Structure formats: structure tokens, C-alpha cells
Amino acid sequence: xxxLPAYGAGVTVTRPRPVPRDLYAVAAAVLLVTAAVLVGRYVxxxxxxxxxxxPLLGRWDPHLGPGTPAAVVVAAAVVAYGPAVAARLPWRAxxxxxxxxxLAWTWSLALIDGWERGVAGRLTxxxxxxxxxxxxxxxxxxxxxxxGHILLHSADNWPAHVAGHPPGATLTYVLLDRIGLGGGGWAxxxxxxxxxxxxxxxxxxxxxxxxxxxxxxxxxxxVLAPAAVWMGTSADxxxxxxxxxxxxxxxxxxxxxxxxxxxxxxxxxxxxxYLSYGLTLFAVVAAAVLLLGRRGVRARPVLFVPLLAxxxxxxxxxxxxxxxxxxxxxxxxxxxxxxxxxxxxxAYWVWANLACTVLITGLATVAGLRRAGGVLVRRRxxxxxxxxxxxxxxxxxxxxAAVLLALLAADLSGxxxxxxxxxxxxxxxxxxxxxxxxxxxxxxLAAQAVLALLLNHLVATGW
Numbered sequence: 001x002x003x004l005p006a007y008g009a010g011v012t013v014t015r016p017r018p019v020p021r022d023l024y025a026v027a028a029a030v031l032l033v034t035a036a037v038l039v040g041r042y043v044x045x046x047x048x049x050x051x052x053x054x055p056l057l058g059r060w061d062p063h064l065g066p067g068t069p070a071a072v073v074v075a076a077a078v079v080a081y082g083p084a085v086a087a088r089l090p091w092r093a094x095x096x097x098x099x100x101x102x103l104a105w106t107w108s109l110a111l112i113d114g115w116e117r118g119v120a121g122r123l124t125x126x127x128x129x130x131x132x133x134x135x136x137x138x139x140x141x142x143x144x145x146x147x148g149h150i151l152l153h154s155a156d157n158w159p160a161h162v163a164g165h166p167p168g169a170t171l172t173y174v175l176l177d178r179i180g181l182g183g184g185g186w187a188x189x190x191x192x193x194x195x196x197x198x199x200x201x202x203x204x205x206x207x208x209x210x211x212x213x214x215x216x217x218x219x220x221x222x223v224l225a226p227a228a229v230w231m232g233t234s235a236d237x238x239x240x241x242x243x244x245x246x247x248x249x250x251x252x253x254x255x256x257x258x259x260x261x262x263x264x265x266x267x268x269x270x271x272x273x274y275l276s277y278g279l280t281l282f283a284v285v286a287a288a289v290l291l292l293g294r295r296g297v298r299a300r301p302v303l304f305v306p307l308l309a310x311x312x313x314x315x316x317x318x319x320x321x322x323x324x325x326x327x328x329x330x331x332x333x334x335x336x337x338x339x340x341x342x343x344x345x346x347a348y349w350v351w352a353n354l355a356c357t358v359l360i361t362g363l364a365t366v367a368g369l370r371r372a373g374g375v376l377v378r379r380r381x382x383x384x385x386x387x388x389x390x391x392x393x394x395x396x397x398x399x400x401a402a403v404l405l406a407l408l409a410a411d412l413s414g415x416x417x418x419x420x421x422x423x424x425x426x427x428x429x430x431x432x433x434x435x436x437x438x439x440x441x442x443x444x445l446a447a448q449a450v451l452a453l454l455l456n457h458l459v460a461t462g463w
Contacts, residue, residue: 021374022367022438029358029366036355044348049418050340053459055352056359057419061460067111067118068457074105075224075449082220083441091212094219095200101223102196110192110232112456119188122233127160129170129235130187136174143167144322150331152338161235163335167323168274168314169235188233195237198429199223201244205251206433209292209399211392214436220445221368221435226452227360227428229461230421236276240426243272243282247430250286253303254293262303266310274314277329278415279426281406288402292395336415344417353411353420360421360428362451364444368434369404372397375437396436403430421461 033055040054052059078101089097110118124130135156136142149156150163157163162170173187181190199222206215231237246268253262269286272279290297297303315325336342358366375397379390407427410416416423438444455461 022370025366025370026363029363032351033355033358036352039348040352044345047343049344049348051418052462055349055355055418056421056455056459056461058459058461060458062458063112063460064457065112065114065118067108067113070104070108071112071453071456074101074108075453078105078220078224079442079445079449082223082445083217086216086219091207094216095203098203098219098223099196099200102199102225102228103193105224106192106196106228106232106237109228109452109456110188113460115185119192119233120184122184123173123187123191123235124184129162129173130177130184131159132162132170133174133177133182136170139171139174140321143318146323147328147331150328150335152335160339164332165276166274166325166328167318168271169239169276172235172238172275191235191238192232194241195231196241198231198237198241198244198426199225199432201241201248202429202433205244205248205289206396206399206436208248208251208255209289210396211389214392214396214433217438217441218433218436220441221362221364221432221448222429224445224448224452225360225429225432226362226448226455227425227432229452229456230360230425234422234425236422236425239272239275239279240429242268242275243279243426244429246272247282247285247289250289250307251293253307254290254296256296259300259303259306263306263310266307267313268310270311270314274318274325276423276426277332278410278423281410282426284406284409285399285402285430288399292398333415341415341417346414346417349417350411350414353416353418353424356421357407357424357428357431359451359455360425361431362448364435364438364448365431367444368437369400369431371437372400372434376401393437396433400431400434403427407431 036055040049040051044054046052051057082101085097086094112118122128146158146167148154149158151157176182176187176190181187199219202222203215203219206218225231231240246265249261249265249268253259253265269282272282318325375393379394379397404427407424410424410427411420435441435444
């Protein structure tokens with residue numbers, strides 16, 4: 001409270017300090033999560049939602065593990081030193097440092113559940129990719145027959161995750177097995193190692209499209225993401241990295257780098273579509289990148305040639321091998337509603353999914369998104385061309401808004417009922433970039449770390 005002089009003889013009045021708008025956004029997010037938990041537990045039953053700890057797919061299971069001390073140490077170090085190190089470290093050193101720290105954070109969180117449950121056993125369960133490795137002795141023949149095993153009533157139907165994705169996802173682990181790195185341990189290690197590069201990709205893209213200072217401010221939040229609870233070990237973490245680098249290479253191509261970056265971007269965009277059907281929504285993010293880099297596009301329209309040529313490689317290869325993507329997608333929709341999606345109520349999940357997003361991105365991201373929205377509103381209200389720092393912030397806010405739009409489209413589609421804490425990892429990492437708008441980062445980082453540690457220690461996540 002502050003004392004202010006009043007009109008009168010020596011009388012003072014007190015006025016409350018204004019509550020920061022960030023706290024209003026955070027309070028609304030907390031209420032959303034609370035509502036999702038309470039409604040999920042007391043309005044619906046397990047048979048309605050088919051999740052053990054709504055809105056998360058998991059069960060209440062307080063526990064400690066071998067990764068607990070390491071996770072606490074990594075979190076404390078990033079909170080204490082992350083912002084300063086990110087601000088001062090040379091850029092070329094910052095990127096490997098961010099990757100290494102993200103690896104340490106993800107591995108330590110995964111090992112809270114132990115080696116078998118946290119890493120090696122994740123991708124070997126009955127619904128996961130490694131459970132069908134022995135059915136891929138003849139890869140071309142398996143690809144030709146892939147669609148015939150998607151529906152639940154089909155003979156030898158694929159398990160849920162294999163049926164729910166194009167064969168590029170399963171084929172990744174098949175090829176890993178073929179080169180002698182078989183089993184859940186190697187699959188988990190690859191997934192975590194590649195997945196941890198996604199944050200680095202976001203940093204490179206933010207620097208290219210907006211400003212290095214904003215990328216540096218976002219770096220500690222990308223490293224200490226609550227999403228790391230699911231990045232280790234979920235194949236969607238690997239998908240997130242492929243999609244992130246596809247966007248980043250496009251950002252480099254449109255901001256004046258070599259045209260071959262466009263070919264690499266197209267190649268990874270094509271692969272992304274054959275890892276997950278839902279990640280075709282990254283076309284929205286790609287469009288935003290092209291719009292932000294429109295000067296470079298106008299100056300070098302030829303970049304569309306390597307971009308489209310690269311994007312054609314994976315689809316042509318799979319089509320030539322006998323896999324029909326469009327047919328598979330329509331069969332997946334039918335399979336989806338044959339299973340849990342036919343039971344799970346849209347009226348709950350259409351907003352409870354957003355509560356899951358709060359849990360994987362953290363309260364700092366909620367506040368960052370509020371500030372990003374404020375940047376865009378002010379830009380529109382001013383109606384003039386911004387320059388300097390304000391223009392850079394507008395560009396970052398626009399990029400984040402495009403990712404949020406893609407996520408909301410996924411939500412409204414009805415093809416994302418539950419499990420979005422895993423499915424939406426590719427979108428969540430880009431939302432974390434909004435944390436670059438925050439002041440007093442250590443407090444927000446501490447909130448992120450506490451959330452991740454609580455989730456990993458109190459809930460046994462699963463899929």
C-alpha cells in the first residue's frame with residue numbers, strides 16, 4: 001500500500017497497488033486447470049474419459065527416483081544462473097549449452113521413474129512402436145499392407161500408436177533396430193537426444209525472424225520446459241524436433257541464407273507429415289514464417305523450387321512404396337472413433353485439452369502469451385509501422401500467435417480428445433518462446449521448475 005496526500009488538512013488515504021495483469025492471466029489458467037481436475041473427477045467417470053488422472057493420462061502415484069537429485073540440481077542451476085548465462089554466452093556456445101542443459105533436464109526427469117519405467121520400457125508397451133518391430137521384415141510389403149491393419153476389426157490390427165500415425169514413425173524405430181540399436185533403451189535414448197534439439201531450433205528461428213536478444217531471453221524457458229516430463233520418453237518429442245527444424249530451416253531460407261536451407265526445410269516438412277497426421281497443421285506456422293520473411297521471398301522467389309522439391313521427397317518415396325496417406329488418414333478417423341474417442345466427451349475435452357496445455361507449458365508461458373497478445377493489440381491500435389525493438393517483438397508475437405492458432409485448430413477438430421500433453425508437444429515448445437516477453441525471469445523459471453517436478457513426482461504419466 002502507498003500513502004498519498006489527500007485533499008484536506010493532513011489527511012492521508014491508502015490505495016491498493018495495481019495487480020499485474022500477468023497475475024490475472026495466471027489466475028485464470030489455474031482456475032481452468034482446477035476446473036478440469038474437479039469436473040473430470042466428480043462429474044465424469046473413468047469410463048467416460050478413459051484417463052486415470054483427468055485431464056492428464058496417468059495416475060496418482062507420489063514417488064521419488066534416481067533422477068530426483070539431478071532434476072533438483074539442474075532446476076536450481078537454471079533458475080539461478082540461466083538468464084545471466086543466456087545473456088552473456090557467445091551465440092555459438094549458447095546453442096550447444098542449451099541442448100546439453102535440456103538433455104540433462106529431460107534425462108533427470110525421465111529417470112525419476114527409473115531406467116525401465118522412465119526410458120527403456122516406454123516405447124515397448126503393447127500400444128507402442130517397438131511392439132511391432134518383428135512385423136517389418138519386408139519393409140515395402142509392410143508399407144503396401146499398412147492400411148489394411150488400421151481399423152480395429154481388421155485382421156492383426158496395429159496397436160493404437162502405430163495405427164494412429166503414418167508409418168514414418170514406426171519405420172524410424174525399425175531402421176534403428178536394423179542398424180543394431182534395437183530395444184527400448186536405444187529407442188528412448190534416440191528420442192530424448194533428438195527431442196532435446198527442438199528447443200535449439202526454436203532459438204535459431206526466433207533469432208532469424210525476430211531478434212537475438214529475444215532468443216536469449218527465451219532460452220532458459222525452453223531449457224527448463226515442463227514439457228520435458230513428456231519429452232522423455234515419448235516419440236512425440238522426436239516429432240517435435242523434426243517439425244521445429246523444418247520451421248527453422250525455412251526461417252533461415254527466407255532471411256537471406258542459402259537456398260539449400262529451403263530444400264532441407266521441405267524435406268523435413270514432408271517427413272513431419274509422415275510422422276503424425278496432426279502435424280500437417282504446421283503449414284499454418286510455415287505460412288507465418290513466409291509472411292514474416294516476405295521481403296526475402298520477394299527478393300528470391302526461386303526458393304520455392306528447392307522448398308517444394310524437398311517437400312516432395314518423402315511423400316513420393318512412401319507413395320511409390322505403396323502407402324496411401326489420404327486413405328490411411330480416413331481410416332484413422334474411423335479407427336479413432338471406434339476406440340476411446342467414440343466415448344470421450346467433446347464437451348469436456350475441447351476445454352480440458354487447454355488445461356493440459358497449461359500444464360506442459362507452465363504458468364510463465366501463460367503470462368508470456370498474455371504479453372504477446374498485448375504486443376499485437378498495441379501494434380494494431382497504433383496503426384503505424386513499428387521499428388527497432390518494437391518491430392522485433394511484434395514479429396515474435398506474430399509467430400507465437402500462429403502456433404497458438406494451429407493448436408486451437410487441432411483442439412476444435414475433435415481429433416484431440418485427451419493425451420494432448422503428449423500430442424501437442426510440437427506446438428508447446430514454440431509457445432514457450434513467448435516467455436521472452438517476461439521480466440524478472442528467475443521467479444517465472446522457478447514456477448516452471450516446481451510445476452515440472454511436482455508433475456513428475458506425483459503423477460505416473462503414461463500413454
